[in-house]
Amino acid sequence: MDDSDLIAQVKDGNTNAFRFLVDKHKNLVWHLVFRLINQREDAEDLCQDIFIRVFKDIGKFRGESKLSTWIGTIAYNTCIDHLRKKSREKVYSTDKMRPVEFGKMSQETASAKVDKLYIKKVVHKVIEAMPVHYRIVITLYHLEEMSYKEIEEITGMPEGTVKSYLNRSRQILRERVMQLVPDIQPVLFDQD
Amino acid sequence: MNTERRKQSEIEALIDEALRADPDFSLSSSFTDKLLIKVHRHLAWKELFTEFALKIGLVAGTLIILAICLIFPAPKEGNPVILFLMNNIQIIVIISVLILFTYFIDQVLLRYFFRKKIVSQKT
Numbered sequence: 001m002d003d004s005d006l007i008a009q010v011k012d013g014n015t016n017a018f019r020f021l022v023d024k025h026k027n028l029v030w031h032l033v034f035r036l037i038n039q040r041e042d043a044e045d046l047c048q049d050i051f052i053r054v055f056k057d058i059g060k061f062r063g064e065s066k067l068s069t070w071i072g073t074i075a076y077n078t079c080i081d082h083l084r085k086k087s088r089e090k091v092y093s094t095d096k097m098r099p100v101e102f103g104k105m106s107q108e109t110a111s112a113k114v115d116k117l118y119i120k121k122v123v124h125k126v127i128e129a130m131p132v133h134y135r136i137v138i139t140l141y142h143l144e145e146m147s148y149k150e151i152e153e154i155t156g157m158p159e160g161t162v163k164s165y166l167n168r169s170r171q172i173l174r175e176r177v178m179q180l181v182p183d184i185q186p187v188l189f190d191q192d
Numbered sequence: 193m194n195t196e197r198r199k200q201s202e203i204e205a206l207i208d209e210a211l212r213a214d215p216d217f218s219l220s221s222s223f224t225d226k227l228l229i230k231v232h233r234h235l236a237w238k239e240l241f242t243e244f245a246l247k248i249g250l251v252a253g254t255l256i257i258l259a260i261c262l263i264f265p266a267p268k269e270g271n272p273v274i275l276f277l278m279n280n281i282q283i284i285v286i287i288s289v290l291i292l293f294t295y296f297i298d299q300v301l302l303r304y305f306f307r308k309k310i311v312s313q314k315t
Binding site: 040177 | 203204206207208209210211212213214215216217218219220223224226227228230231232234235
């Protein structure tokens with residue numbers, strides 16, 4: 001079933017078609033919500049709100065963009081509204097990183113037990129500490145494999161800004177990973 | 193120099209791998225079912241409310257036509273229908289609101305909650 005058939009059926013109130021739509025796009029919404037709000041408790045409720053909004057507003061979808069991009073835009077806007085309401089962080093701050101909290105992990109590093117799983121955790125922690133706009137760009141580009149154009153449509157940021165955020169976030173990641181896992185190089189190299 | 197480059201590319205590859213990895217948590221398995229219950233509720237509310245609005249519109253339209261039929265043929269001064277309406281406007285408004293409210297409760301709210309109960313029993 002292609003997107004236009006699916007949309008037509010959802011517009012007619014076919015709940016089975018809507019179930020199909022949800023199953024097809026729930027990972028995209030979940031990834032965005034989880035990475036943006038950094039809170040597991042609120043994340044699932046927010047995902048439900050997003051899909052309810054998709055269902056209510058599907059009549060307004062004119063097919064000018066891909067369905068996934070349109071759903072992504074709704075998810076992004078809902079998350080930004082949620083963050084503004086909660087005021088947990090300044091949504092528009094672009095360069096300030098929160099401190100990365102690791103607790104026990106730093107001690108593990110000392111014992112040189114650096115494996116891929118640990119580096120994955122480090123990367124995810126660094127992403128969590130990044131400003132909102134870096135997190136969204138990194139998630140859409142790497143996890144959802146979206147193009148610059150699609151990211152521009154979802155976030156409303158110009159393509160140049162998207163590229164700049166991607167480069168900057170990549171740089172931050174590289175620096176922070178090296179900083180938090182100082183013995184990363186020898187250990188990884190030895191594994192070869 | 194070559195070794196350094198190799199190390200760097202290895203780190204880049206690991207960062208890439210981590211960036212493409214799914215988050216540690218995922219949506220609950222019942223996510224879609226819970227969502228569809230909410231959608232059914234939304235649809236039920238919309239359907240009941242539209243039905244109610246249509247019925248009220250029909251009754252109101254009939255009453256307006258009836259009033260026109262009663263008011264226009266009669267003489268303008270001392271029209272008994274207008275006089276009755278003017279003298280009893282308060283009681284007419286109160287009775288109308290009460291009827292409307294009761295009808296809304298019966299046709300929309302009670303039916304909505306009844307459907308909601310059936311859906312939750314099924315699931």
